[in-house]
Amino acid sequence: MTDIQIFDTPLDTGKCVDLAINPASGGNTAFIGTVRDQTKGKKVVKLEFESYIPMAISEMQKIADTVVERWKAYSVIIHHRVGTLAIGEVAVIIVVATPHRAAAFEACQYAIDTLKETVPIWKKEFFEDGEVWVAAHP
Secondary structure (H helix, E strand, C coil): EEEEEEEEECCCHHHHHHHHCCCCCEEEEEEEEEEECCCCCEEEEEEEEEHHEEEEEHHHHHHHHHHHHHCCCCCEEEEEEEEECCCCCCCEEEEECCCCCHHHHHHHHHHHHHHHHHHEEEEEEEEEEEEEECCCCC
């Protein structure tokens, strides 16, 4: 089961975990990306995320399909926010349920790393003295 969504409202971590849990899974791993209060020593005031949503959903589904195939995942949940986010808000949630824990960790890391490299979601950081678009990859 996969659940791939982009929201302009707050993400629900508990709902994502509940969706992913499977009685056959021995490993359930979640990545929760939040808005931090600083970047390279500069105070961050807020973030804005923009996306080409149809293409982003398609690319996130490709990631989920790879996770299911490569790590035999039972469930892959990928939810991402767009719009303006305050410090501490959740920007992305990825939950993976696999037969064993090692696969769950590997699959979850693959999912977030690949999302940041391939999915058309762009981040703008706002500082006290200006703003900047951030590169699409880590």
